[in-house]
Amino acid sequence: MSSAASLTEPDVLARTKAQLFPDSGEDAYVVADTQFAQERWVDDRPIDAAVKATLAPFNHVKVGSGYPDLVGVRHLGNDLLAVDRLGEDPPLIAIEAKGHTGRGGVDVDVERGIVQAHDRLDEANVAYVTAPTGAITQSAQTLARELNVGVLGVGADDELTVLERPRVVGNRTTGTPFVFERSRVTGTRSTGEAAAIRFQASAQGVADRNFGLNHPKNYLAVPLAVFHDGPTRDHVADHVVGAVDSAIRGAVFLGLVDDTSGEPRLTRLGEEVVRFAIREHHAVEDALVAFEQWRRSRKRFIDVAPAWGEMTRRVVFAYPATQLLVEELQQMHDDGIPAPSLVDLVEWLHVQHPTFTVELFLRGDDDVRARALTGDGDLRPAVLEEGAIYHSPTVFQLKAILYHAGILTERGAEPSNLDPNSDEWRLREPLPARR
Numbered sequence: 001m002s003s004a005a006s007l008t009e010p011d012v013l014a015r016t017k018a019q020l021f022p023d024s025g026e027d028a029y030v031v032a033d034t035q036f037a038q039e040r041w042v043d044d045r046p047i048d049a050a051v052k053a054t055l056a057p058f059n060h061v062k063v064g065s066g067y068p069d070l071v072g073v074r075h076l077g078n079d080l081l082a083v084d085r086l087g088e089d090p091p092l093i094a095i096e097a098k099g100h101t102g103r104g105g106v107d108v109d110v111e112r113g114i115v116q117a118h119d120r121l122d123e124a125n126v127a128y129v130t131a132p133t134g135a136i137t138q139s140a141q142t143l144a145r146e147l148n149v150g151v152l153g154v155g156a157d158d159e160l161t162v163l164e165r166p167r168v169v170g171n172r173t174t175g176t177p178f179v180f181e182r183s184r185v186t187g188t189r190s191t192g193e194a195a196a197i198r199f200q201a202s203a204q205g206v207a208d209r210n211f212g213l214n215h216p217k218n219y220l221a222v223p224l225a226v227f228h229d230g231p232t233r234d235h236v237a238d239h240v241v242g243a244v245d246s247a248i249r250g251a252v253f254l255g256l257v258d259d260t261s262g263e264p265r266l267t268r269l270g271e272e273v274v275r276f277a278i279r280e281h282h283a284v285e286d287a288l289v290a291f292e293q294w295r296r297s298r299k300r301f302i303d304v305a306p307a308w309g310e311m312t313r314r315v316v317f318a319y320p321a322t323q324l325l326v327e328e329l330q331q332m333h334d335d336g337i338p339a340p341s342l343v344d345l346v347e348w349l350h351v352q353h354p355t356f357t358v359e360l361f362l363r364g365d366d367d368v369r370a371r372a373l374t375g376d377g378d379l380r381p382a383v384l385e386e387g388a389i390y391h392s393p394t395v396f397q398l399k400a401i402l403y404h405a406g407i408l409t410e411r412g413a414e415p416s417n418l419d420p421n422s423d424e425w426r427l428r429e430p431l432p433a434r435r
Contacts, residue, residue, distance in 0.1 A: 030072030056366030060377020091125030211397035212246030387418030
């Protein structure tokens with residue numbers, strides 16, 4: 001048990017996260033800033049390994065004009081909000097932490113944290129400051145109330161007390177998160193970095209999840225099985241693949257079905273796949289029978305089944321990360337890098353979209369991101385050459401799907417078998433260099 005005077009900023013933040021984000025379940029995801037992944041804090045005191053484990057995963061996420069200590073997405077209860085949130089989507093939450101630095105009780109600048117948290121409301125839906133309870137004054141609470149910033153107090157017994165409840169602002173959703181444009185003047189791209197956190201909290205996020213299967217036909221058949229009369233799982237097992245759970249989970253990732261009600265239901269994109277199947281095969285049952293010929297096939301799907309391969313391409317382009325990856329690979333091709341390695345791609349993407357790159361490519365383990373990222377969120381190039389640091393759903397399964405759809409020239413590889421310097425991410429059909 002910690003004394004009140006010993007609660008450093010990492011301690012305060014870890015205790016806050018543990019109670020505010022007890023699980024990263026459905027519609028929830030949270031990261032701590034990379035400064036907390038380092039060995040020592042600003043006053044040279046070591047950051048306890050248990051604290052770092054609680055705060056992981058780490059990322060350097062820009063929200064507003066700065067980098068909050070904690071950025072997350074989850075539904076909040078009435079005990080944490082001044083009014084009920086309108087809409088069904090969970091809010092984006094930014095948290096600034098303040099703690100003791102070892103110079104006594106006067107060093108906790110809560111009011112500065114309140115001002116910092118208020119700045120995050122340019123992009124976040126809810127903002128909090130969290131600090132040792134004894135360091136929070138009435139004047140600080142008054143300032144927070146005026147600026148619509150929540151105040152959380154952490155006691156010596158680790159109890160989290162809500163001292164001020166904020167109102168939710170905005171009505172952002174978790175729809176397609178990566179909408180970006182290239183500036184005609186500078187050539188740089190822009191996208192809300194916090195959108196990557198919304199992506200991870202969505203059903204299509206790759207945090208703690210996996211596509212499971214490498215061939216897209218296993219996922220495209222799921223909407224047909226859902227639409228067809230009879231048990232969905234039996235249709236998948238009989239005609240497509242025995243790993244039924246993985247097939248359904250992948251179909252959810254690709255936005256073909258929604259399983260929030262317990263049983264998979266067709267999305268609009270899934271309905272379009274059913275319409276295509278009926279047009280191609282005259283009946284859904286006949287389409288499912290056709291899928292039997294592709295069981296255990298390793299051949300490129302767009303080559304052995306061109307029409308279904310094109311449908312795969314349409315589906316995978318609806319996946320939030322695909323358009324951005326293809327656009328950036330095209331730009332690399334235009335700039336004279338037609339066959340980038342995985343290391344080349346990650347370094348390039350991190351300049352353009354740092355938060356997105358870390359979330360999509362680097363495993364969320366505290367050790368991986370602590371080694372791969374500096375306290376300021378920059379990449380350490382030497383670590384990028386280690387295959388084991390990469391996220392399997394991206395470098396193995398997603399890449400394999402992009403290969404079968406005819407977008408990339410090579411399949412993916414398991415991180416344990418991956419050589420990042422020779423793993424090629426080349427577009428199969430790049431456009432001629434743009435003038």
